[in-house]
Amino acid sequence: MPRKSHHSLPEYQILRVMMESDTTIAAAYRLGLSQPAISRSLSRLENRMGKMLFVRSAGRLKPTAAAVELNARLDNLFDALDLIDGPVESGREHLRIIAPPTFANRFLAEHMSVFLKVHPDYYLSIDFGTTEDVIEGVFSARFDLGIIGVEPTRAGTKLVPFRRSTAVVAMLPDHPLAASSEIEPTDLHGFDLIAQSYRQARRAQLEKLFHHSKVKPRIVAEATSSLAAAELVLAGLGVAIINPFPISGQYLGDLVFRPFPSALSYQSYFIVPENRPVARVSRHFMRHIRLNTPKDTFSHIV
Secondary structure, three states: OOOOOOOOHHHHHHHHHHHOOOOHHHHHHHHOOOHHHHHHHHHHHHHHHOOOOEEEEOOEEEEOHHHHHHHHHOHHHHHHHHHHHOOOOOOOEEEEEEEOHHHHOHHHHHHHHHHHHHOOOEEEEEEEOOHHHHHHHHHOOOOOEEEEOOOOOOOOEEEEEEEEEEOEEEEOOOOHHHHOOOOOHHHHOOOEEEEEOOOOHHHHHHHHHHHHHOOOOEEEEEEOOHHHHHHHHHOOOOEEEEOOOOHHHHOEOOEEEEEOOOOOEEEEEEEEEOOOOOOHHHHHHHHHHHHHOOOOOOEEEO
16 A cells, blocks of 8 residues: 655645745744744655755755745645635635835836736736835725835734845946945945935934945935935936845846945835735735745845
């Protein structure tokens, strides 16, 4: 009689999250478990499979071909579990998305296009607004899912970490600083700078950094978002220190981006309701974005 395999749903769930994470610490944070629990679960799964599922590279865990193959086979299982969660509503399931312009521009548009080709039974709508609009929209149930690039707190909403990035300096390809491999604060002394508005927390951090470095760039304009700052850079007003995600992939060839070594870091989040179930279409769309966002030099999945 053939030997029956033992299956563990929690281990499969951890594998799914690890496919979207670079470290066991990140996976533990997303699942609300301890890092040792994640490591033990992966070890048990590898022992049972008789295959190595992840290899360490540059301090991060990368999935092997065996992990990719197993994850693909698990799609049908988790789709079936989605059906068990509750009956599928008649008609096309509708996902209402809201995001700031930085995300609602090309980034979400491209993901929506591919997602609907794979899931033609879904129906998506998108709106854009400020971060405050996104939070209020999800909280009030006018929207099912939001994407933001800051870390606010609001009872009734839950933040799901998505992407972490470090600051870059955006500039035109012919700018004098474009020849540098990275930009230090002192390099910006005397150059025209597009700053973030004073209502942005990053503005105070930058001014403190400039003061400590005894640097005085020439502030020529202010912008309330990375997208607006990039457009002003493209118009030739100067350079800007911005969050590169997802901007850097949208301006390839038009702008260059150089690392800005500092304590400035950014994190992007999905925002979902805390006090009501997250819709199946929301979960599918978040998974699609995680798995299909191209890798870039300045950010990584968390």
